Amino acid sequence: MFGTVLIANRGEIAVRVLRACRELGIRTVAVHSTEDRDSAVVRMADRSVQIGPAPARQSYLNAAAIIEAARQTGAEAVHPGYGFLSENPDFAEVCEASGLTFIGPPAEVIATLGDKTAARAAMSAAGLPLLPGSIEPLVDVEGAARLAGEIGYPVIIKAAAGGGGRGMSIVEDPSEFSRAYQQTRGTAQTLFGDGRVYVERYLASARHVEIQILCDGYGNAIHLGERDCSVQRRHQKLVEETPAPGLPAELTARMGEVAVRGALATGYLGAGTFEFIVDTENNFYFMEVNCRIQVEHPVTEAVTGVDLITEQIRIAAGERLTLTQDDVRPRGVAIECRVNVEDPTRNFAPTPGVLEQFVPPGGPFLRVDTHGYAGYRVPAAYDSLLAKVIAWAPDRAQAIARMRRALGEFTIEGPGIRTTAQFLDRVLRDPLFAEAKHDTSLVARILEADAQAT
Amino acid sequence: MSSYRVPRALQNGFDEHPDHEVIELRHNGLDEVLAAVRQTAVELLAAAPQSPSTLTVRAGTVAVEMTWETAAAATTVPGAVLAPPVAATIDAGGGNILAASTVGVFYRSASPGAAPFVKEGDHVVPGQQVAIIEAMKLMLPVEADRPGEVVEILVADGESVEFGQPLFRLAAVEA
Numbered sequence: 001m002f003g004t005v006l007i008a009n010r011g012e013i014a015v016r017v018l019r020a021c022r023e024l025g026i027r028t029v030a031v032h033s034t035e036d037r038d039s040a041v042v043r044m045a046d047r048s049v050q051i052g053p054a055p056a057r058q059s060y061l062n063a064a065a066i067i068e069a070a071r072q073t074g075a076e077a078v079h080p081g082y083g084f085l086s087e088n089p090d091f092a093e094v095c096e097a098s099g100l101t102f103i104g105p106p107a108e109v110i111a112t113l114g115d116k117t118a119a120r121a122a123m124s125a126a127g128l129p130l131l132p133g134s135i136e137p138l139v140d141v142e143g144a145a146r147l148a149g150e151i152g153y154p155v156i157i158k159a160a161a162g163g164g165g166r167g168m169s170i171v172e173d174p175s176e177f178s179r180a181y182q183q184t185r186g187t188a189q190t191l192f193g194d195g196r197v198y199v200e201r202y203l204a205s206a207r208h209v210e211i212q213i214l215c216d217g218y219g220n221a222i223h224l225g226e227r228d229c230s231v232q233r234r235h236q237k238l239v240e241e242t243p244a245p246g247l248p249a250e251l252t253a254r255m256g257e258v259a260v261r262g263a264l265a266t267g268y269l270g271a272g273t274f275e276f277i278v279d280t281e282n283n284f285y286f287m288e289v290n291c292r293i294q295v296e297h298p299v300t301e302a303v304t305g306v307d308l309i310t311e312q313i314r315i316a317a318g319e320r321l322t323l324t325q326d327d328v329r330p331r332g333v334a335i336e337c338r339v340n341v342e343d344p345t346r347n348f349a350p351t352p353g354v355l356e357q358f359v360p361p362g363g364p365f366l367r368v369d370t371h372g373y374a375g376y377r378v379p380a381a382y383d384s385l386l387a388k389v390i391a392w393a394p395d396r397a398q399a400i401a402r403m404r405r406a407l408g409e410f411t412i413e414g415p416g417i418r419t420t421a422q423f424l425d426r427v428l429r430d431p432l433f434a435e436a437k438h439d440t441s442l443v444a445r446i447l448e449a450d451a452q453a454t
Numbered sequence: 455m456s457s458y459r460v461p462r463a464l465q466n467g468f469d470e471h472p473d474h475e476v477i478e479l480r481h482n483g484l485d486e487v488l489a490a491v492r493q494t495a496v497e498l499l500a501a502a503p504q505s506p507s508t509l510t511v512r513a514g515t516v517a518v519e520m521t522w523e524t525a526a527a528a529t530t531v532p533g534a535v536l537a538p539p540v541a542a543t544i545d546a547g548g549g550n551i552l553a554a555s556t557v558g559v560f561y562r563s564a565s566p567g568a569a570p571f572v573k574e575g576d577h578v579v580p581g582q583q584v585a586i587i588e589a590m591k592l593m594l595p596v597e598a599d600r601p602g603e604v605v606e607i608l609v610a611d612g613e614s615v616e617f618g619q620p621l622f623r624l625a626a627v628e629a
Contacts, residue, residue, distance in 0.1 A: 034617070034618055049557060049616055050557070050616040050617045050618055050619075051557050051616070051617055052556075052557075052617045053617070053618075059617075064556070064589050064590045064592070065556060065557045065589065065617065067590050068556075068557045068558050068589045068590055069557050071590075072557070072559075072614045098590070
């Protein structure tokens with residue numbers, strides 16, 4: 001096991017990783033920007049190193065500074081958290097070249113799975129179901145339009161190097177295809193420096209369901225069930241839950257099996273997530289692999305009792321998985337709500353500032369992952385996620401009631417500070433959500449209804 | 455000084471990897487402009503016959519200005535040319551403080567046993583090299599960003615420094 005781990009991230013996930021390390025008896029090094037020098041993880045860590053100014057490009061994305069901080073502090077491994085350098089194959093490579101263990105999959109696996117067309121090809125070869133669409137990147141607009149016609153409209157054009165809901169266009173009618181194709185290529189080139197695009201069928205009504213996997217370095221791989229992340233606003237998740245409500249257990253078991261098969265086929269290592277979409281007839285299709293721990297991992301932890309960060313660290317240290325597939329017996333229902341410092345009445349604009357009051361909820365079967373504290377100044381330089389509230393209960397109705405109780409307790413106040421807590425409560429009491437008849441269009445419907453009501 | 459390969463990732467710098475849940479660049483346009491300006495500055499510095507004392511790059515109406523000190527041309531140290539000069543321009547709050555612009559190891563001289571770049575009482579000019587910070591085997595020159603007299607050296611030779619850590623205290627001098 002490692003003696004010292006460097007945490008190359010900030011916010012709640014840095015605190016989460018630190019806690020796992022401390023329970024494992026591992027010393028921790030926090031790296032931080034000037035903006036984060038008073039952050040919770042810096043206060044808690046055994047050591048901290050200031051690696052750069054506020055802009056992430058010069059601090060949390062500054063590989064040279066992070067590697068140098070690891071060298072100064074004698075860290076043997078780097079946990080990248082999510083976002084920032086977590087899925088950057090070059091960073092994984094530099095870590096290995098510098099004698100540091102990158103806690104994640106090997107660089108070449110990240111590179112393959114990070115390229116959406118390469119990932120589609122690999123998963124197609126491993127026998128995973130894909131939406132009708134292109135396997136190879138498209139070369140010209142005529143060929144692309146012909147393929148779109150064969151697939152059937154509506155189609156979606158996506159950037160091969162894309163992600164985060166950016167660089168994609170939905171095309172309803174063949175007459176719009178050529179323009180949308182050129183536009184998406186241009187956007188992809190600008191955003192990702194890579195103009196390659198692919199096309200697949202677009203499902204207007206679909207659910208986003210993902211499978212958590214764990215793989216060790218000895219050919220053992222298991223899945224830890226699914227998470228339903230259908231409550232999204234502009235491709236940003238707001239509420240996640242497990243199990244996926246209303247889906248047959250037999251279906252999600254099959255998704256778990258193919259995810260494990262796909263992971264083994266690519267030589268995956270550590271924790272990862274296979275994203276699928278599920279249509280109204282319960283057909284599921286592979287979308288992409290996320291080569292990192294995810295924001296919503298606590299719901300899986302709540303129902304399985306498995307500490308996913310601890311497992312990541314153990315696997316990276318060369319240990320074998322001690323769990324078998326039979327050991328994974330999910331129990332009850334867990335829901336996570338993301339409390340962001342954003343103003344829902346102003347199109348979710350971020351509201352950074354000082355938290356004069358910060359009292360997280362408590363009580364039975366409730367977990368709050370946060371870096372917030374009373375007096376903390378939420379910087380404007382980073383994302384708006386402030387806290388994750390996770391509620392567990394034996395069934396879904398009780399879990400929703402517990403979450404609504406918790407959101408009501410959460411006190412966050414400060415000049416100019418607004419949060420998504422009330423809006424999340426609005427989602428939880430929506431009849432479509434309560435009956436689990438919602439899909440990825442739920443938030444848009446709620447916002448539309450509220451706009452008409454005023 | 456021994457040769458080595460600079461990892462690809464370090465030469466190019468990293469691009470933001472979009473994250474599905476969290477990372478949303480809200481100032482993409484500004485970032486791109488800054489990146490372009492920085493890149494241009496690096497290229498200009500590489501092409502210049504010697505390190506200029508000031509360099510101005512403007513994007514709006516396209517202006518490039520470079521000036522050289524004629525009297526006290528900054529000495530360039532062999533082996534220190536792998537990266538563009540690191541101007542220590544962080545105001546650490548203490549007034550005339552020259553601070554580290556990167557995490558790394560602080561060296562006062564070009565090689566062990568060599569004379570230090572500067573000592574207490576020396577007068578420095580903008581652009582003059584005053585130290586080296588080694589980060590990932592890269593020797594990054596630390597240069598004065600204003601004229602002044604070195605009144606205190608705050609870090610010992612060979613010590614690890616953080617970003618923004620005060621290195622030198624300078625006293626203002628008559629221009």
